[in-house]
Amino acid sequence: MVYHSAFNGVAPADIACGCGIFGPEHDITQEAIENFKANVLVKQFEMKGPGDTTMVxxxxxxxxxxxxxNMKKPADAKAAYNVLNVLAQQNFSAPGDAEFVLRGILSAPQDSTERDRWVNGFKKMRAEIATKLAPLVFDADGKLSKWWLMFAKYKFMGKSL
Structure with a gap:
């Protein structure tokens, strides 16, 4: 079963490259984490709005x-946050770049301003994911949760960043 974004019908703060850039009052990062385990298993995902493109x-x-x-095996949530925060802050490809994995799904930016809005919006959302995901990936015994890490082997829609 595919879970579409509840924010498809909500006006985002901005739309860049077909993605909704939502403000803090619309917590799309939490929604993506909550729907992750079900959605990661699908090979096709029909986009029904800017919330879906962001969630993808x-x-x-x-x-x-x-x-x-899974590669770094951090000892605790604080170490996991450090690993994920570094990952979130790294340079990453954006719509319009030759190596961007969602070419054909997201539209290329019309200009450098739109590209900058997309990059800045997603940099913030990547940092939010790092903050929220780090404590979730540890079980009650303080060990990395196999129930989260088992999903590291899946390629959502056959793609990976």
């Missing part, structure tokens, strides 16, 4: 986060 990118970023955590 965030789902791919969560996959990348889990892969990184």
């Amino acid at each position: 990118y965030l789902t791919l970023f969560i996959c990348k986060c889990l892969t990184e955590l």
Whole structure:
């Protein structure tokens, strides 16, 4: 079952490259984390609005986060946050770049201003994912949760960042 974004019908703060850049009153990062385990298993995802396009990118970023955590094996949530925060702040490709994985799904920016809005919006959302995901990937015993890390092997829509 695919979970579409509840924010498809909500006006985003901005739209850049077909993605909704939502303000803090619309917590799309939390929605992406909550729907991740179900959505990561799908091979096709029909976009029904700007919330879905945003959630698709965030789902791919969560996959990348889990892969990184699986490789680095941090000892605790604080160390996991440090790993994920570094990942969130790294330079990343954007719509219009030749290596951007969602070419054909997201529109290329009309100009450098739109590209900057997309990059800045997603840099903030990537940082929010790092903050929220770090404590979730540890079980009650303080060990990395196999129930989260097992999803590191999946490629959402056959793609990876």
